[in-house]
Amino acid sequence: MVRVRFAPSPTGYLHIGGLRTALYNYLFAKKMNGIFILRIEDTDRARFVEGAIENLISTLRWAGLDYDEGIDKDGGFAPYMQSQRLDIYQKHIQDLLGNKKAYYCFCEQARLTSLREEQSKLGHQPKYDKHCLKLTDTEIQNNLENKIPFVVRLNVPVSEPIIFFDIVRGDVEFNSDVLDDQILMKSDGYPTYHLANVVDDHLMEITHVIRGEEWLSSTPKHILLYKFFNWEIPIFAHLPLLLNSDRSKLSKRQGDVAVEDYRAKGYLKEALVNFVGLLGWTAGDDKEYYELDEMINAFSLERVNKSSAVFDVQKLNWLNAEHLRKKPILDLLEMLKVELQKSRFNTKVFSDDYLLKIIDAMLPRVSFTHEFVSTAEYFFDIPNSYDEETIKKRWKSNSAELLLKYLEKIEALNSISKEEFEQALHKTAEENSAKNADLIHPLRLALSGVGGGPGVFDIAVILGLDEVKNRIKIAIQKISNGENK
């Protein structure tokens, strides 16, 4: 049974890279009919952020990545929060202490600092000098009894090759000499990541450790721990990193890195998940558009890329438009209503029928739901100004006169179809020996205030006869008299 975990630390928002790590864990678990676990790595009390866990969970839920086991979903391996497992780490550190695979260290910060300075002055890699390893049992007992603060360090063996297998990268080899005697237990009694993650992964029966590449160089420490505990080593898969457009590590400095940022900007979860899934993985075919279940089906860790990937928002935007167009019309209706509530039109009431027509007309023209409102305000109110560029280009000396004639033509009718709007226009143009375009463009401007959008007769039908007549009158007055704005 495959068991994988996403193990974030609750230091704030969910990073976009974290979303991808969670996604790959999720995809792999679902593909293998395994279990996807959410474990909270909150062993750093200084960095704990209030509300971060709740935020993490709700963001994961929003993305559709439901976990099978977690802090509120016990699968028999609780607790899933490391701060609640301190006794477990305590017990295991004693095992290590017992067979000298780890040792107490009572060194003060000052000594450590000067040691480090000395080493780097000599051009050496800063490393603990195993000073406290030489302490006798009685010295240790004394220190403990005198309540001298201590940490517990990993007793890294000298010059030992450490080789492990990684699904993404193959065999990776390190020499133990480059490893420091890592602190496993901090002086506050909390474990460090290295201890906690190994103990928990073993106890929670994690089969595959899927995490970011930033963990690759500390993996040998973890291997050492598995060996010291005499535990089976899980299979590792270190994911390539996500980069800014200048190829530096994806960071807040250069745009949005929090999933919530993208959510707030109106990105669809389907698009974000689709996009992020493709950043570092392909099925090997040309498929770019994925629903979540399709991605589960196609996913494999073997096809994860080795090289890091630049987060290109252009492609995300395209995918967002693609996913938007695949949405059921009633979903779009609800989303439009939400956008309307957030807009300056939130006091106005529109019928579902009216909104549905707008969606139908605008869908090929938008990439985001908020664009139903922002790029087509004329459906929700009379234009309060007319685009100057378009006036310059399309409003001729005879425009007002032609529109007036057109108005007369449709004035007589009491209801009207797209065809009738169009025929009336053709007839008006003909009778005044003008081109259709001479009327169409001013009409569009009068109705919408802008130069682009759905077909002008479609707009007219959606707005309705009375509104069309009204807007023509107002436009003639405002534009002809230079009262724009």
Add this chain to the structure above:
RNA sequence: GGCCCUAUCGUCUAGUGGUUAGGACAUUGCCCUUUCACGGCAGUAACAGGGGUUCAAAUCCCCUUAGGGUCACCA
């Protein structure tokens, strides 16, 4: 700096010894459209460099270069 990882169009990628090096986003042009999009068609655009191995190298090996990660009582 030590160690580790990586290297195909601007970007995401396909490619596992023999391909006109393919696709997608972006970009350019054309068509459709009396507008703007969508859509369709076409175009520009890549194997980091140098050595090997081989009849044959984007593909295997080595070196160089470049980028990234990591070297905490952070994860």
